[in-house]
Amino acid sequence: MTRAERIRALGLLAPAYLWLTVAVFLPLSAMAFFSLLTEVPFGEREWSFTIANYTEVFGNPVYATLLWKSLKLGFWVTFWCLVLGFPCAWILARMLKGRSREVLFLLVILPFWSNALVRIFSWAIVLRGNGVLDRAVNAVLPWDVNINLMFSEPAIIIGLVHSYLPYVILTTYLSLQAIDETLIEAARSLGARWPRILWRLVLPLALPGLIAGAVLVFVPVVGSFMEPRLLGGRFGTTYGTLIEDQFVAVFNWPLGAALSFILLAVVLVILAAASPALRKAAT
Amino acid sequence: MKTILTPAALALMTPMALADEIRVLNWQGYGTDLDWAIAAFTEATGHTVVHEYFTSEQEMLTKLRTNPGAYDVVLINSAFTPQAQAEGLITPIDPMKVPNLADVDPALVANQDLNPGGALYGVPWTWxxxxxxxxxxxxxxxxxxxxxxxxxxxxxxxxxxxxxxxxxxxxxxxxxxxxxxxxxxxxxxxxxxxxxxxxxxxxxxxxxxxxxxxxxxxxxxxxxxxxxxxxxxxxxxxxxxxxxxxxxGWLDGLSIPASSTKQDAAHAFIDWMIDPDFYVKWEAEGAPATSNTAAAAALPEESFNRKVLGDPAVVARVQFMxxxxxxxxxxxxxxxxxxxxxx
Incomplete structure (x- = not known):
């Protein structure tokens, strides 16, 4: 690289690095600093350094219980996103053309355009007893059923899957579209049936998209707090709501920051454990 | 001027002559700062009222500690009255100067936290x-x-x-x-x-x-x-x-800072604040329950604060925080x- 090229590269990279510094590095460092304090250093509060916030988290089984619960929630939401997202991406990428594809795309992206709270409250209207779902099912079925999914674990999963499904569909769509049609034709001409083509050809080739989508879903879901709180009722206490409480209700920022960093560490460990698969998929 | 006059002479003077400006410390928008209520008080007694606000109980205590003499009436939640009294921030109420106190529910007047050290330090106001x-x-x-x-x-x-x-x-x-x-x-x-x-x-x-x-x-x-x-x-x-x-239950009382130099006007203001005339009007705008049994009885019959909370038997069941x-x-x-x- 010549000097001029290097300067140009620097100029092009500068906005991105500046943004990373301001939006990621600085707040994260501030939180790392807070997590080691006894008190939030606002106003005239006395504060000193401590690791008590971290020992508190490891000493109290409540935090571990909730972390496990949130990880399980992340797993199930990711699972359902993949199961529902893959066929949808397949239809988008391989079966639809022109106007109908655009319409379906719009429907997939629509959740992104609406406010998250509005989405959740509309789910509340649908899921509650005597709500939209309950009435619709009862209008069709000849016998009476009572469907009240509101304030339950399925309600949390439904709300979260709806919010995060577009990520999986979009990433999978991209990798499915990149599959060369002639590969599938070759497989068929050699006598492979659909299940075999799907399992041996399409799935492996779509894997990078599926994994990218899974990571995009899993990480935010483990830390989610709004959907569990609003849809989960008494089941809605998660690791995310615990962190939210520390910041909003109890005003214990140091403990909240420590909880966030432990979550970050756990998520990084999980991603690191999955990285061989990730690397294999990328090649 | 006040140092020359004896209290007896003060009492004999016409309201206009002893017009004081009293300073009230309260949450913003909490009854004492209603324009019509202050206007009526000024008209009846000649005293004018100025407000200062706090946004937390701790801020209220800090203001009392750091600004002696700046306030004449302060709203203190009963849970904090003992602390204010222990720090010497407030002075006992003289019941003789608060005639409406006679109508206040005796159970509330006897509230343990409003009577630290055996004297009434806060006039029960709302709950x-x-x-x-x-x-x-x-x-x-x-x-x-x-x-x-x-x-x-x-x-x-x-x-x-x-x-x-x-x-x-x-x-x-x-x-x-x-x-x-x-x-x-x-x-x-x-x-x-x-x-x-x-x-x-x-x-x-x-x-x-x-x-x-x-x-x-x-x-x-x-x-x-x-x-x-x-x-x-x-x-x-x-x-x-x-x-x-x-x-x-929660109970808010009105107290007088020990450093207040306008004790008579402060007592008069507190008396007006528990007056049924004031409360009935305030209640129509959405007030909490009153401590004054006569004021509750003066409310319209279907009013929540009379029907549900106006009964002294209800007050008797309440455990104040x-x-x-x-x-x-x-x-x-x-x-x-x-x-x-x-x-």
Whole structure:
């Protein structure tokens, strides 16, 4: 690289690095600093350094219980996103053309355009007893059923899957579209049936998209707090709501920051454990 | 001028002649700073009123400590009156200068926290409750006991607020304990553990309480008296209940700083603040319950503050909240988190 090229590269990279510094590095460092304090250093509060916030988290089984619960929630939401997202991406990428594809795309992206709270409250209207779902099912079925999914674990999963499904569909769509049609034709001409083509050809080739989508879903879901709180009722206490409480209700920022960093560490460990698969998929 | 005149001479003078400017320290928009009320007070006594506001009890105490002589009347929640008295910030009330005190509920005047050291340091002004409300669709007849929360018939349609202190005190009431001195925490824990499967969700704010009640999701839920009055006036089909087990109460008193130089005017203002004429007008604009039995009796018959809270028998069942130590608060929070995490 010549000097001029290097300067140009620097100029092009500068906005991105500046943004990373301001939006990621600085707040994260501030939180790392807070997590080691006894008190939030606002106003005239006395504060000193401590690791008590971290020992508190490891000493109290409540935090571990909730972390496990949130990880399980992340797993199930990711699972359902993949199961529902893959066929949808397949239809988008391989079966639809022109106007109908655009319409379906719009429907997939629509959740992104609406406010998250509005989405959740509309789910509340649908899921509650005597709500939209309950009435619709009862209008069709000849016998009476009572469907009240509101304030339950399925309600949390439904709300979260709806919010995060577009990520999986979009990433999978991209990798499915990149599959060369002639590969599938070759497989068929050699006598492979659909299940075999799907399992041996399409799935492996779509894997990078599926994994990218899974990571995009899993990480935010483990830390989610709004959907569990609003849809989960008494089941809605998660690791995310615990962190939210520390910041909003109890005003214990140091403990909240420590909880966030432990979550970050756990998520990084999980991603690191999955990285061989990730690397294999990328090649 | 005041140093020359004796109190007797002061009393004999016409109102205009001893016109003072009194400074009142209160939450903003909390009764004392109503324009029409101050105008009426100035017209009757000649004293003018200036307000200063605080946004937390700690700020109020700090202002009293650091600005001696700056305030003449201060609103203090009864949980903080003993601390203000112990620090020498406030002076005893002279009942002779507050004629309306005769109509104030004796149970409130005798409140332990308003009488630190055996003298009345705060005139009971307003109070309110954390109790519960029921959906009148499910309860044609309002229940009289907290036990409805544990009634299997309402499984999944019960709610309490997501607040550790409130939850623990609520369970203390249900187990027949003193909310300010809970001796049997095991009973509280057992009672709350038993309550959890009954609960649909924890409510956080008035709006979600109202939504869930309106949608029929809640049949019975804890609630604040002031919020219940608002919900009822908005037409929600709910009834507020003060059960036989009692309810959690808060009580606000009006006190006079020890450093005030306008004690007579301050007493006159406090007297006006508990006057039925003032309260009836304020109540129409949405006031909490009054301490003055005569004022409650002067309200329209269907008014919430008369019908539900105006009965001295209700006041007698209320356990007023006392200060809670930080360690106690943390212990309650740990219990509450453990219970919620176990769901």
């Amino acid at each position: 309110g409750l954390t109790s519960f409300a029921v959906n009148t669709g499910d309860f044609p007849e309002a229940p009289t006991s907290l036990s409805v929360f544990w009634d299997p018939a309402f499984k999944g349609r019960v709610s309490i607020r997501d607040d550790a202190l409130e939850a623990v005190q609520f369970a203390a009431l249900a187990t027949g304990q003193n909310i300010n001195d809970i001796t049997d925490m095991d009973a509280v824990k057992a009672k709350l553990t038993e309550l959890m499967p009954q609960i649909a969700t924890f409510w956080g704010a008035e709006t979600d309480w109202n939504q869930n009640m309106a949608a029929g999701q809640f049949a019975v839920a804890t609630y604040w008296s002031g919020s219940a009055a608002r919900s009822i006036s908005e037409g929600l089909p709910v009834a507020f209940v003060v059960p036989e087990e009692g309810a959690i 006392r200060p809670v130590a930080d360690e106690t608060r943390e212990a309650y929070l740990a219990l509450w988190q453990e219970l919620k995490a176990g769901q």
